[in-house]
Amino acid sequence: MKCVILAAGEGKRMHPLTYTRPKVMLPIAGKPILEWNLTNAVRAGLKDFLFIINYKSGMVRDYFQDGKPWNVKISYINQGKPLGTAHAIGMVESFAYDFVVLCGDTIFGTTDIKNIMKKDAQLGVTTTENPSQYGVVDLEGDLLKAIYEKEPNPASNIINAGMYHFDASIFPAIKKTKISPRGEFEITDSINLLTHNDQLHAVHLKEWRDVVYPWHLLDANEELLKTQKSRCHGTIDSKASVTNSVVIGKDSVILPGTYIEGPVYIGRDCKIGPNCYIRPYTSIGDHCHIGNACEVKNSIVMDHSNVPHQNYVGDSVIGCYCNLGAGTKIANLRFDKNEISVILNGAKVDTKRRKLGAIIGDDVQTGINATINTGSIIGNSVFIGPGAIVNGEIKPQARIW
């Protein structure tokens, strides 16, 4: 059985992080989202993978190559144009006839993947509190009657989870699928066409982690870090202290005076400390430096980024190749303790979080004592001058003085 993973999307709602990478390559607890799905699918027994790629496809290919490090075979299909899920799945017609499809930007569990591989299992479903943003499924027992996309007043809270098991009968349905109001060919429309003749069985998922907005990465990161076991391939100085589960990658050094309170993930070739404080649910990528008098809490810091001198980073996501100037601090709590809203792609979005720092794209440099306010969205390659105060949404390549 083949496993098709949809990994072509840009993920506009994940801006500014996806200006420079596809959504599936966003790291959570030290691994890209796509790798979590791959390893879970491998554990479920799948060995033959087809990745549908398009947006910044080179990054996916460079990372996963032919699948050897995971002892599986991975081949790729470039979708060409982002024309929707049905179009993407239609691509595999000449390559697969009995296959599992996973949406690459949602994290699925091993047991659930095993269940969908069974004969009478076609559609993964799950329950959610905000069904209006998803495709709501109408079930009779475990038989699917129809899927209704993004209805304002959904009839139930059971939704399509983005995990499917198809055979060749899906392809004629895909060809008959018409373009949807939002301008895409949607696999849910193809499935609705199938329900007229075929019996499709739904499978209720036990694990399901959908990441839509950048701050959802922090929730997923927390959840996945809770499951990690301590490992140290680097060096911890005897004058540093490390508590709870902490992963330290190869060649990383933890210098004196550092206090790490797990769960924390630290990648390869990092220099942590001296004298810094890393608090729970923090993931630090490869080749990073967290320096003297810095505090990092519940955050993701991606590869090659530095939080080097007297910084505070809380509830934030920092992209690759960023450098914070000495004294740059990120606020993560409003004075009135209200929920934080952000401006993303020009529109206001309520994050429903009381604590949120900044979402910072790749290659951002800040000057000394720059101040970054709660809920700031900073595009890639932005320069923030010394002493500058940053608020709201900053477009890529901007210069703030």
Added chain:
Amino acid sequence: MCGIIGYTGFREARAVLLDGLKRLDYRGYDSAGIAVIGTTLRVYKDVGEIANIEKQIPALKGTTGIGHTRWATHGGVTKENAHPQLSCDKKIAIVHNGIIENYQKLKETLIKKGHKFVSQTDTEVIAHLIDEVYDGNIEEAVFAAVAKLKGSYAIVVVSENEPEKIIGVRKESPLVIGVGDNENFLASDIPAFLKYTNRVMFLDDGEFCVITKNAIRILNAQKKPVHKKEEVINWDVKDAEKSGFPHFMLKEIYDQPETIHQVLRGRLSEIEQTITFSEDVEKLLASKFSAIHIVACGTSYYASLVGKYFIEQLTDIPVEVALASEYRYYGSRNPSVLVIAVTQSGETADTIAVLKDAKNSGMRTLVITNVIGSTATRIADSYILTQSGPEIGVAATKTFTAQIITLLLLSLKSAVLQDTLGSAEMYTYIIHLKELPRYVRDVLQRTDEIKAMAEHLKDATSAFYIGRGVDYPIALEGALKLKEISYIHAEGFAAGELKHGPFALLTKDTPVIAVIAQEATYDKMIANIGEIKARGSPVIAVAEDKDTEIEKHADYVLRFPCESKSLSCVVIAVLLQLLAYHTANLRHCSIDKPRNLAKSVTVE
């Protein structure tokens, strides 16, 4: 010049080919066609734009095929002359870009052998030649046929007997392999398949490639396998589209603040007060040479003229600027001379011929181009990229300003190497270069003002551009832009030359655009304007914001901002591009595809 594409993989070839051709239509657009191998080989072709031809082509089953968009060189624009061309048994189809010089002779021989020709093209000869030697192995047949050809070509071949296989070969015309997943591409240029893959391999002259959906084999002319590295192209598909502008040209004009950044990227060091190029370019510039010859065609020629002013102003090196098509007939081939070729596409046939000639005479060669991996970059000792992204509009805009800036950087570097420029001066240049995008953006914001001025130009049948010093080549380029896209007869003159002839043409209906940016020549320009006014011709002056005198002399004034005298030419160039654009737009001209012109001219 023409655009060609080949595809083999899992998608319906029809859609992939037509889509690719639309992206190649800047290479030619008088007729187009595709051949798709399903159960049999089927060909559809016609005269006209691809979008119209597409409507006539039925749904075709088949995942291998070739396509062509034509810009006629041999044979008129007819359906028969459109590509693909077929062999007698209609089982071999080929598309071709270039010129076969000995096709007449080959054609006569083939006719004697009983081959029936249906077109007037040189291309059809290739199809029959392959057919003549074909005995079950298309690769061998293409090898044997190509050995008989003289001229320049990029050819892509498919055969019904060997479906799922395409053969490509190139000599002096571009051909790029697109490396996909379970599919592969061949095309004249990258945008044709950029949607599906950004991994490419560039074929070199004389090389063959045999492509199936899962394999790419490259052979040299001796049939020895060649190993090539994949290169990754970092343009986005978006870069090759219009991003909301009505024309590519306008988009590209508005790209300029960004492209100027790109040209400067990694080359300016404010702290060390120097200019950095790649190691081999710097080595070349540091070597001893007696003079520089800059060769180019069209817009690149005018950029080169600006370059001459820069280099001679900043260094002691004598510079000669020559049209590539003429340089071949004169010029001492002195090995102590450095030849700099300026070509946007890196494929301009005349310029490439000069480069080869110069190399053969032992001269050192440097290329300034926008296209990495282009023929020119592979011939020259070293190259500097203008890093402007693909330019689709036939009228060059962003690549012109990028060429000027590259030449300025080059002259600054030479001046540093020769010790003819002090560090304080260098610092001023660097600061002004960094400011340049801001000034260009400022000019772009004056588009309404410029559009209003275009009203005074749109009904003219003839217009003159004048300037002195570095403004003279800018006037030439301004005139070229206007004539290219608005079809108004426009000429640029050195202001001092007017009275030596062109004066005879001035009437009250001949607007004169006078570029007045240089302090040193200001008074002389005012005097020239006076002379023109005396003949009753309306004068549109292009002058600095700070110039308070000019209203007294000119009928209309367009203003530009700039702090630096030597860089004002870039800002004025952008202004004149907008003036030409708006004039052409008011005249309802086909701006991105002016009649009779093609983007890069790959025939001599």
